[in-house]
Amino acid sequence: MIEVRLDEWVLHVETEKTETLYESQNDVCNCLSCKNFRKASLLFNEEVMHFSNKLGLDLHKPTLLNAFPVEGEQVMYSGHYTVCGEIMEGEMDAWDVIVGSHCFSLVEEDGNQLAESLTEPHFQIGFEVVLQWLLPESMELNKK
Numbered sequence: 001m002i003e004v005r006l007d008e009w010v011l012h013v014e015t016e017k018t019e020t021l022y023e024s025q026n027d028v029c030n031c032l033s034c035k036n037f038r039k040a041s042l043l044f045n046e047e048v049m050h051f052s053n054k055l056g057l058d059l060h061k062p063t064l065l066n067a068f069p070v071e072g073e074q075v076m077y078s079g080h081y082t083v084c085g086e087i088m089e090g091e092m093d094a095w096d097v098i099v100g101s102h103c104f105s106l107v108e109e110d111g112n113q114l115a116e117s118l119t120e121p122h123f124q125i126g127f128e129v130v131l132q133w134l135l136p137e138s139m140e141l142n143k144k
Helices: 015-023 032-041 046-055
Strands: 002-006 009-013 064-070 074-089 097-099 102-107 122-132
Touching: 002 046, 009 046, 015 046, 015 074, 032 064, 032 074, 032 122, 046 097, 046 102
Parallel strands: none
Antiparallel strands: 002 009, 009 074, 064 074, 074 122, 097 102, 102 122
């Protein structure tokens, strides 16, 4: 277990267990919003990738993902990632860690199947980010 300090957060993270958790996740949603998120996540900047690597996250596979169309062919994505380990310090739902264009927060569990299946200590990190619509399919198809 390693200690990760991010602003006001102090986390004890089992990086290898977290990575294994994401490697075992083979079910991916194929709706247009999720496909666009995966494509856009390939373009995340180095700062965001460094953040995810410190925690063992696979940013392409959030354990929860919501999409909301916004102005200008963009989508606001929100959701969370599951991390194996424990929160030592950090306020819940504070949206207090900003990395690049991402806003992150420690969030309460909300009945996620993947997280509920874990027997060892774990927590969730919520995120919000606005990403460009990159798919050739129209965003309008996504609204139907």
